[in-house]
Amino acid sequence: MTTASRAAQIPFPRPATPTACRTSPELFTHEPGDTDRARAAAARAVCSGCPLAPTCLKWALANPEQTPTGIWAGTNPLQRRILRARLANRLGSNWVHLLTAQERARQERKAAVRTQPxxxxxxxxxxxxxxxxxxxxxxxxxxxxQQQAANRQRLLAALTDKAA
Structure with missing residues (x-):
């Protein structure tokens, strides 16, 4: 799959307000062999609190050609290579398409909940x-x-008592 088709499936995260990676990109530069562990740890800490981190990680994993270096969603290049390999082993070579389909279905369910009482x-x-x-x-x-089963039984019992 080409980079262009991956990018079309998983769009680059574009926040409404600037995130730390946009305001101070020097913190997120991480070249292979970089020994500044404190800066990398600081970047990972900033990413851990970012609401866009899951979207950013999906984009970084789907676009390895554009993310060969740097900290993306709290991961370094080696961690992203490992994650890509795990995804390919678990979901197959077309894992980007599967993740995109799952995300689309999740968004459709979320929209349906808002429109259907x-x-x-x-x-x-x-x-x-x-x-x-x-x-x-x-x-x-x-x-x-066991707790789930007990809760389900209580709710169903209460429902049948009210219906009678």
């Missing part, structure tokens, strides 16, 4: 969930499969 059943389940479990905490460890 939940069904009556979904709204009742959400209302029951809020009633019995309260609001969702912001930082929650993942539920175990």
């Amino acid at each position: 939940p069904s009556v059943r979904e709204a009742r389940i959400l209302q029951l969930d809020r009633t019995f479990n309260g609001p969702m905490p912001t930082r929650v460890p993942p539920l175990t499969p």
Whole structure:
């Protein structure tokens, strides 16, 4: 796949406001053999807080010809080569197309949620969930499969009790 077709599939991230990599690009220059580990660590720290990092990483991985050096989304050239190899092993040589299709489907689902209200059943389940479990905490460890099954049973039992 050529660089032009990859770039068409995964667009270059263009933020509305300038990011640190735009305002101080010297921090993100990293040539092979560069021994300034402090600067590279500082660049990775800045990237870790950037909301565009996932998009930037996808673009950098899909465009190796344009990113042979430098810190992109907190990764150096060696890390990006390793990630590309893992993606190719896991998803095949056409991994860029697969990631693009996944992203497009995610965006379509996100847009559909905003335009289509939940069904009556979904709204009742959400209302029951809020009633019995309260609001969702912001930082929650993942539920175990047993906790998920217990929550599902409680919600379905409450739903059938209300319907009767």
